[in-house]
Amino acid sequence: MNKNIILLILVWLLSAVNVAAQSVTVEARIDSLQILIGQQAKIQLQVAMDAKQRAIFPTYVDTLVSGVELIETSKPDSQFLNDHQRILITQEYTVTSFDSALYYLPPMSITVDGKIYKSKALALKVYSIPVDTLHPDQFFGQKAIMKAPFAWEDWYGLIACSFLALPFLGILIYLIMRIRDNKPIIRKVKIEPKLPxxxxxxxxxxxxxxxxxxxxxxxxxxxxxxxxxxxxxxxxxxxxxxxxxxxxxxxxxxxxxxxxxxxxxxxxxxxxxxxxxxxxxxxxxxxxxxxxxxxxxxxxxxxxxxxVNQKPQPTEITIIEKRSLRTKVLLICGIVFLSTALLATFIYIGMQLYELFA
Incomplete structure (x- = not known):
């Protein structure tokens, strides 16, 4: 008889440990119970469970309930607990409303290994913007579009690029003329005579x-x-x-x-x-x-x-040099580099002008 009792106690303890190890808790919180029309609130849904279990969070399309619109659903954030034996998963839902009322947010359901667990219900109070109806003269219509004030800081980049583009353009024209003019380079060297x-x-x-x-x-x-x-x-x-x-x-x-x-x-x-x-x-x-x-x-x-009466005269020598392949390659590389720099400069100037006058 005593052996049967001990066996029953052991079975009960093992069942209790297994149940405790597999317990699931679901909790829902809202960061603000009261908002104005158009403001946003965040609902945080958490589930704590065994690390080996799998959870499915609820999916909403456009609205959480009628009158409460869903703006964004964040990706779940996981955090391990108790030496990776348990896991805490958090997901946030950003909501808003454009109608003033007190909204009842029903419990949110999470499915863990095929079993549904629900959070507690929440409430959200949406207030309208207070309007002073006793002084209608204080209401103003839609304001006209205002132009931004002129600021030299907005033009510093354009002015600098414009001044930078001018010498680049001049050097580019010079290099193009050099590459087109394939005539040999003629240099005259004057050699001073050796004294007697x-x-x-x-x-x-x-x-x-x-x-x-x-x-x-x-x-x-x-x-x-x-x-x-x-x-x-x-x-x-x-x-x-x-x-x-x-x-x-x-x-x-x-x-x-x-x-x-x-x-x-x-x-x-x-x-x-x-x-x-x-x-x-x-x-x-x-x-x-x-x-x-x-x-x-x-x-x-x-x-x-x-x-005695000899007066040595300097000798002038004409040296004709053909343009080397290395010189041509350097000229072509210079033209390509300057063309790219000028193109990038003009694109930048165009984008800046578009942003200023758009």
């Missing part, structure tokens, strides 16, 4: 005179510049590379061309320069002046006669 050797040497010496290099307390720098001028002159005048030769080698080469007496003073100049640069010789001021005069005399005595 003696003139170039005297120019450097005049520079040294202007800077008064020999008066500075650095004789090594003075003799280095002076011998470099002479070496360059010898290279250009006599045709051998005096820049890469020693002083002795230069004098030896010149002896094959000139007499020993003609280059004796130059030999003295080179000897003094070598002493200054390699033996730290400190020449006197008059010795520096004498070597400068020796350099000038050597240049004047060895310069070519035909160069």
């Amino acid at each position: 050797p003696h003139q170039a040497a005297m120019k450097e010496i005049e520079r040294m005179k202007g800077e008064k290099v020999w008066q500075k307390e650095n004789p090594k720098e003075y003799y280095t510049q002076l011998t470099d001028v002479i070496r360059n002159y010898i290279k250009d005048r006599f045709g051998f590379n005096a820049l890469e030769m020693t002083s002795t080698e230069i004098i030896s080469e010149l002896l094959d061309i000139k007499n020993k007496e003609d280059i004796s003073e130059l030999n003295y100049l080179f000897q003094t320069a070598d002493l200054v640069k390699f033996a730290k010789h400190d020449p006197q001021m008059n010795e520096n002046d004498a070597n400068l005069i020796n350099a000038i005399d050597f240049i004047n005595e060895t310069k070519q006669v035909e160069e």
Whole structure:
């Protein structure tokens, strides 16, 4: 007997747990019980059930009840509870009314696994807009359409785009003319002539005179510049590379061309320069002046006669260049880019004008 009682109690407990696990609750709420004609209210319908169950919410076409119109039905919003064992589903209905009255909203039905569950009934009071019938003179007819006031802010974009379009258009026209004009590019280059050797040497010496290099307390720098001028002159005048030769080698080469007496003073100049640069010789001021005069005399005595009155003229060279494929591609790309930019600018200007005057 005791065993049967215990078995019955266990069966009852299991049934109670199963029923509790499968309990379904439906609740309906409205955010505003009172509205004016044309205002909106939201009805929230919720169902709490087991996560494994399936619910079907009511579907309304145009009206909830006669006089209460349905504006919008939102998508259901789901929220899991109790570690995903239960689920809470919420759906909202937006309603309005254009007739003043107290409306009874009947219970809303939800079908869960084939069984219908109902919410509690709701009420909605719709008020008309109060009208002062004692003062009819305060009623006004329909107002005329007012034009928006002029504001420069509305035109900033158009003005900026217009100014931007002008240089784009000018560049586009220039590129189109360039691509149509397929003539070769002709450039004239003026080449300044090279001075004769003696003139170039005297120019450097005049520079040294202007800077008064020999008066500075650095004789090594003075003799280095002076011998470099002479070496360059010898290279250009006599045709051998005096820049890469020693002083002795230069004098030896010149002896094959000139007499020993003609280059004796130059030999003295080179000897003094070598002493200054390699033996730290400190020449006197008059010795520096004498070597400068020796350099000038050597240049004047060895310069070519035909160069004395010769005045070199600049040479002008005409260069004809055909337009390369790369240039054509760049021109075409520039035309396409500017055309697209101008088209987009004009479309934007047209849309803005349409919005302003529509």
